[in-house]
Amino acid sequence: MQIDTPQVLLKNRHLGRPATIDEYRAGGGYEALAATVGKRTPAEVLQLVLEADLRGRGGAGFPAGKKWQGIPADYVGPRYVVVNTDEMEPGTFKDRILVNVDPHLVIEGIILCAYAVKASEGVCFIRPSYESDAVLLEEQSRVAREHGLLGKNILGTDFSFDIHVHRSAGRYICGEASAQIKAISGLRPNPRKGGPRTSVKGLWDCPTIVNNLETLANLPGIVRNGPEWFKSLARSATGSGTKLFSVSGRVARPGCYELPIGTPLREIIYTHAGGMPPGRVLKAVIPGGASTPFMPDKYLDLEMDFEPMKRAGQRFGTASIMVFDQNTCLVGATLNLMEFFTRESCGWCTPCREGLPYVRHLLRLIEGGQGREEHIAMIKDAAKAMRSAYCAFAPGAAEPLLSLFEYFEAEVREHLRQKRCPFGNPPPAARGKACGTRPPDFGPTPCPEDQCPI
Amino acid sequence: MPLPDDLVAQIQHRIDTAGHPREAAVDVMYALQRHYGYLCDEAMHYASRVLGMTTLELESLATFYDYLYRRPVGRYVIHVCDSVVCWMFHQDSIFDYLCRTLGVPPGGTTEDGLFTVLPAACIGNCHNAPTMLVNGRFYDRLTPERIDAALAELRQSTEEPVRCK
Ligand code: SF4
Numbered sequence: 001m002q003i004d005t006p007q008v009l010l011k012n013r014h015l016g017r018p019a020t021i022d023e024y025r026a027g028g029g030y031e032a033l034a035a036t037v038g039k040r041t042p043a044e045v046l047q048l049v050l051e052a053d054l055r056g057r058g059g060a061g062f063p064a065g066k067k068w069q070g071i072p073a074d075y076v077g078p079r080y081v082v083v084n085t086d087e088m089e090p091g092t093f094k095d096r097i098l099v100n101v102d103p104h105l106v107i108e109g110i111i112l113c114a115y116a117v118k119a120s121e122g123v124c125f126i127r128p129s130y131e132s133d134a135v136l137l138e139e140q141s142r143v144a145r146e147h148g149l150l151g152k153n154i155l156g157t158d159f160s161f162d163i164h165v166h167r168s169a170g171r172y173i174c175g176e177a178s179a180q181i182k183a184i185s186g187l188r189p190n191p192r193k194g195g196p197r198t199s200v201k202g203l204w205d206c207p208t209i210v211n212n213l214e215t216l217a218n219l220p221g222i223v224r225n226g227p228e229w230f231k232s233l234a235r236s237a238t239g240s241g242t243k244l245f246s247v248s249g250r251v252a253r254p255g256c257y258e259l260p261i262g263t264p265l266r267e268i269i270y271t272h273a274g275g276m277p278p279g280r281v282l283k284a285v286i287p288g289g290a291s292t293p294f295m296p297d298k299y300l301d302l303e304m305d306f307e308p309m310k311r312a313g314q315r316f317g318t319a320s321i322m323v324f325d326q327n328t329c330l331v332g333a334t335l336n337l338m339e340f341f342t343r344e345s346c347g348w349c350t351p352c353r354e355g356l357p358y359v360r361h362l363l364r365l366i367e368g369g370q371g372r373e374e375h376i377a378m379i380k381d382a383a384k385a386m387r388s389a390y391c392a393f394a395p396g397a398a399e400p401l402l403s404l405f406e407y408f409e410a411e412v413r414e415h416l417r418q419k420r421c422p423f424g425n426p427p428p429a430a431r432g433k434a435c436g437t438r439p440p441d442f443g444p445t446p447c448p449e450d451q452c453p454i
Numbered sequence: 455m456p457l458p459d460d461l462v463a464q465i466q467h468r469i470d471t472a473g474h475p476r477e478a479a480v481d482v483m484y485a486l487q488r489h490y491g492y493l494c495d496e497a498m499h500y501a502s503r504v505l506g507m508t509t510l511e512l513e514s515l516a517t518f519y520d521y522l523y524r525r526p527v528g529r530y531v532i533h534v535c536d537s538v539v540c541w542m543f544h545q546d547s548i549f550d551y552l553c554r555t556l557g558v559p560p561g562g563t564t565e566d567g568l569f570t571v572l573p574a575a576c577i578g579n580c581h582n583a584p585t586m587l588v589n590g591r592f593y594d595r596l597t598p599e600r601i602d603a604a605l606a607e608l609r610q611s612t613e614e615p616v617r618c619k
Binding site (some may be wrong): 087088089090091092093096121127128129130131132166167168169170171172183184185186187188189204246247248249250254255256286290320322324328332333336337339340343344346 | 473474476477478479480481483484505507511514515518519520521522533536537538539541542574575576577578579580581582583587590592
C-alpha cells in the first residue's frame with residue numbers, strides 16, 4: 001500500500017533487513033549528532049526536546065524533557081540512560097519493528113539523550129524473545145564505535161558514552177522503570193514504591209533516565225529539523241511528531257504503521273490497516289495496549305493523541321491497537337487479559353496479588369455459564385480496589401475490566417441469562433496458567449488457587 | 455563434573471566486563487542453562503560462587519523469570535503465545551493441538567526429551583498471530599498443518615538449538 005504520510009522513524013524500511021549505517025547516513029543520519037557534540041550545550045539539546053513537546057511513547061506519555069530535568073543539576077558522578085525495549089504488553093511490537101528497520105536511528109537517539117543528560121553509559125534492556133534485536137543492536141553499536149560515533153571521545157570531542165545490551169529473562173513487570181532498574185541490578189524486579197525517582201536515584205543509586213526506545217528514536221529528527229518541524233508532523237492541535245501504531249487482531253492488514261499523532265482511529269483501521277476482513281464487523285478496539293480500556297465503535301473518530309483521548313475518558317497508552325470483531329466474546333477476551341495479568345503480577349502487593357486471581361475466577365465462572373448477578377458488583381468492587389495497588393500494573397489491568405462493564409455489560413448479562421457463552425466458547429479450562437492443572441515448577445510465583453476459598 | 459574451560463572463561467569474562475558483577479546474574483544463569491540444559495542445583499551453586507550472590511538471591515530470580523528453568527526442559531522449548539491477540543485467532547485450539555500432538559500437558563516435556571510446551575506472555579509478534587517461539591525463533595500464523603511441519607522440521611534438525619542467549 002502507498003503510504004503518503006511523512007515517514008520519519010520508518011523511512012529506511014526495507015523488506016526483511018535493517019538499514020545499514022551507510023543507508024542511514026545517506027538520509028542525513030548522524031548529522032544531528034555531528035551538529036551537537038562539541039557544538040551545542042546539553043542544556044540546548046534539552047531545550048529543543050522541551051520545545052518539541054516530545055512525550056514518552058512507552059505508555060504513560062510523560063514529557064521526555066521534563067523527565068530529564070529531574071536529574072539534580074549539581075549531581076557529580078555517573079549518570080545512566082536505560083533504553084526500555086521490554087515491550088511485553090499484549091498487542092505491542094513497535095519497538096521490535098523499529099530496531100529491525102533502523103538500528104542506527106535508535107543508536108543516534110540514545111547518544112543524543114546521553115549527551116543532553118550528561119550520561120556516560122547506556123543500557124538497552126531487551127526481553128528474551130527479542131534476542132535477534134539484542135544481537136543486532138550489539139553489532140551495530142560496534143559499527144558505530146568503529147566510525148567514532150560511540151565510545152571514547154565521540155567525533156573527536158571530549159564526550160564519551162557507550163551502550164551495552166542487558167538481556168532480560170522475561171517478565172512483563174520489568175517494563176516498569178523502577179523494576180527494570182532492579183532487574184539490571186540482579187535483584188528481583190518488583191517496582192519500587194515512593195522514594196526518590198529514578199532520575200534522582202536509579203541504577204546503582206545514580207541518576208538514571210529510563211525512556212522507551214521509540215521516544216529516543218525521535219531525537220535525531222528533533223535535533224536536526226527543530227521543534228517546530230516536529231510539532232508540525234502531528235495532525236492534532238495538542239500533538240507532536242509521528243507515532244508507530246501497531247495494529248493487530250481482526251483487520252485485513254495487521255502491522256506497524258507510522259502515522260502522524262492525532263490520526264483518527266477510523267482512518268488507521270480502515271485506510272492503513274485495510275479495514276475489517278470480509279464478513280467481520282468491528283465491535284471493540286483496545287487503543288493502546290492491554291492496560292487500556294475496550295472502546296466501542298462510537299469512539300472511532302477520536303484523534304489518537306494523548307490529550308483528546310484523555311478528554312474522552314480513554315487512554316492513548318502505547319497506541320497498540322487491537323481490534324475485536326462481532327464474533328469474539330469480550331468476556332473471554334477480558335478473561336484472557338486477566339489470565340495474563342495474573343500470571344505476570346510480581347505478587348508484591350495485595351490488591352494485585354489477591355485481586356487478579358479473584359476477578360479471574362469470577363470471569364471464569366461467568367464465561368463458563370455459572371455466573372450470578374452479584375458477580376458483576378463483586379468484579380467492579382475488586383477492580384476499583386486494584387486501583388490502589390503499589391504500581392501501575394494492577395490499575396492498568398482494571399482498565400479493560402471496568403470498560404467491559406461500562407460498554408459491554410449486555411454481553412456479560414447474556415452469559416448470565418443463557419448460562420453459557422453466547423459465542424459458543426467452551427468453559428474455560430485452567431490450562432497452562434500459573435495455577436490449576438499446570439505444574440507449579442514453571443513460571444512465576446505459584447498461585448495457591450487449588451486451595452482457593454472462593 | 456568440572457565445567458569446560460571455555461565456559462568458565464566466558465562466564466568470568468562476562469562478570470569482569472560488567473560494571474557490577476550482579477548485572478551479569480541473568481547472563482551467567484543463561485550460560486549455565488545452555489550448558490546443563492536447565493538450572494540444576496550445581497549450576498545455581500556455581501553461579502552463586504562466581505557472582506558473589508547468595509543462592510537465595512539467585513533462586514528469587516531463577517524462579518521469577520519465564521526463560522530460566524529450574525527443572526529439566528526439552529531440547530526445544532516451545533513458548534506458545536496466549537495473549538489476547540493470539541487467543542482471538544487460536545482460541546483454545548492451537549495450544550491444545552500442540553499439547554495433544556506431543557502428548558504432554560502444558561508445561562510438560564515429551565518422553566524423548568525433545569519438546570517442552572510452555573504458555574507465554576505476548577511474544578511481540580501480534581501482527582502474525584497466532585504465533586509461537588521455539589528456542590528463540592518465531593513461527594507465524596499457526597495452523598495445525600503449520601505446527602506439524604514445524605515439529606517435523608525440528609525433529610529432523612541436527613543444528614544445535616539456539617537457546618535464548
Ligand atoms: S501492582 Fe502488581 S505488579 Fe505492581 S507492585 Fe503490586 S503486585 Fe507487583
